[in-house]
Amino acid sequence: MDASTSRRARTAALVALAIGSFGIGMTEFVVMGLLPDLAKDLLPASWTSDPESAIAQAGVLISLYALGVVIGAPTIAGAVARFPRHRVMIALALALTVFNALTFLAPSFEWMAFSRLLAGLPHGAYFGIGALVAADVLGPERRAQGIAFVLTGLTIANVVGVPLGTFLGQNYGWRVTFMAVAVVFALGTAGHRRIRAAASR
Template sequence: MIAMNFVKTMKPGLLTLTLGGMVVGMTEFMMMGVLPDVASDLAISIPSAGHLISIYALGVVIGAPLMTALTSHYRPRIILLSLMGMFALFNILFALAPNYGLLLAARLFAGLPHGAFFGMGAVVASRLAEPGREARAVSMMFAGLTIANIAGVPLGTWISHTIGWRYSFLVIALIALVAAASIRKWMPNLSPSTQPGGFGKSIKVFGQLDIWIIIGISSIGTGGLFAWISYIAPLMTAVAGFSSGSISMIMIVAGVGMAVGNFVGGRLADRFSPLKTTGALLLTMVGALLIVSVVSYYKAPAIVMTFLTGAIAFAVIAPMQMLMIRAAKGAEMLASSALQASANMGNALGAWLGGLPIAAGYGYTSPEYVGAGLALTGVIFCLALARQQKMPAPLPAGKKVIHSPLKETAGEIGR
């Protein structure tokens, strides 16, 4: 039934977004699977190699508002085509870079188109969807991320172990070129989606406190995922005792969990409020990461928790997306891009903070405690947002409260 619904929703234009989402997912998550190979090839430590994860996230943070501002007046097909071209170019440069400094630079630039692609892609998906199916259409784009983790990242990890990690990123570049060709062929030539007033008016949405709390939830709360998955390869080999050749299959298990979580999270957000769902899932993530730190010494429970933790982590995506969209009426594209940027701040924060206790000698289970703390901070932000939303909205500037017995009486009747 799920597969039938997926096929029914997949118009050719949406399929191009799914393929593009897969490229973005592979670019972002491939480093997690090949991290030991990169560290060994460059003769650097695992935490130093982890900086290649963090620097990509920094590129997303920089690129989300920058690329949105530069491209907002162009037609969506041109924007998406150009962004896929950037992914192809900078993955090629990363694969060919001869030293650590140039690798860092290539990863930084590879992150620039990430947020803008999902920001524009979300707007395009909703415009291509049949009435009443907009949210499902948007979820199809994010399904590309789960496909990347089920198929793309394990394939790249296998290539890394058998041929070399640089070839893994050349494969990403090839898929990006295929995605660009599909966008050129199948994406309808929609009109620009610039809001009245343009980028200058849209950016005013960041004057709302709600937006910043949601950014806090995303940038800190999602750090729990990246503190875990950034170091999943050494965790499963050095602690659980799996061979390095098993990492591809382990990444598939994580990817399947993410796919299930992406599906379930959207349904939970529809049934309950996005805020309650986000808070509950982040709290569940705290418990999951603490369990991972305990059971990762044993192969079977380590695999089970890989699936469950991946599912919980990706179940948060749809509820957080709905939180931002509802809070940013009239500036959805910019807000969606900002959400991607904030999530990648969580990527950078989780990868960096997770590497600190490893560097200090506390072992490969120590990042899970860091991740649990980050997820718990996200829960606290959810509570703050719930409190903020219960407060009465401020009056527009220049408006005064006029106390009138007649108006007060009318107000009581209206309530």
């Protein structure tokens, strides 16, 4: 692999990781701005009788995602330690795609709650293993630069992704927001195939 090809492979790998972190930031925080929409659609009886109570009930979706993060981070990281990191990252990105697609398709509040728990599971492992992959891609001497690049996706998600997702959900339906999130993860998954080539430069 010549220097130009190696540079492109490294850039593509880091961009894929950043896309994944963008999707994680978006899916984690966008729910907060869509609670009234979720409550109205998935808890119609409660919404009719007491909208504020319905919104509070929908707030459990945030807690379930956080619970998924707490459960998944140590469990997944420990379980996949012996597997090649590039394959683990592809699997995590694919899981994030599927679980957010389940959220998009949720026919009931219970299904939505379950999908949010599942969506939180790969969160911590993605960032933890992604940091190691970034170090593999750029080398130990540029480890911090690689990690910072990956986390840029999370920063952009908070500044751009979450407000945009909230706007889409409030104006076109919350399912559109999670469909967009699933598409983001699908793009990240497709890009993760470049990680192995970049790390083995």
